[in-house]
Amino acid sequence: MATSREKDLMRIRAILQRRRRELLSASDGAHRELSALKEQERDPEYEENAQSELADYTLSSLVESQRREVMLIDAALRRMDMGVFGTCVDCGADIPIERLEALPFAIRCEEDATRHELEMRGGHTTAAPTL
Numbered sequence: 001m002a003t004s005r006e007k008d009l010m011r012i013r014a015i016l017q018r019r020r021r022e023l024l025s026a027s028d029g030a031h032r033e034l035s036a037l038k039e040q041e042r043d044p045e046y047e048e049n050a051q052s053e054l055a056d057y058t059l060s061s062l063v064e065s066q067r068r069e070v071m072l073i074d075a076a077l078r079r080m081d082m083g084v085f086g087t088c089v090d091c092g093a094d095i096p097i098e099r100l101e102a103l104p105f106a107i108r109c110e111e112d113a114t115r116h117e118l119e120m121r122g123g124h125t126t127a128a129p130t131l
């Protein structure tokens, strides 16, 4: 039978797919803005270099964080296809829907995520987010 959990997971999937589309179109917009800024820099009349660099950096990091979110969404959608989305990778327990709605990229239950985070903090640091 289709449990309410399955319906909840399908709802989260739809949210993720919509978010993915939003990110990809927003990302295009940011790229265009960035190109426009680069054009301005070539203009000899454009003197505010420091400000331009700052804006450049902000846009680059925005694009970077958006790209990372798209990757996280893709990974979540892949886990849905494999039927393991919403299952803790450490203990195999179902991650509560409330947690998945707040953190759709979570791959661990709250308990294991906390433990994992503490281990990561104590050990080596990585650039990858641990959810």
Ligand SMILES: [Zn+2]
Residues within 6 Å of the ligand: 088, 089, 090, 091, 092, 093, 108, 109, 110, 111, 112
């Ligand atoms: Zn767990």
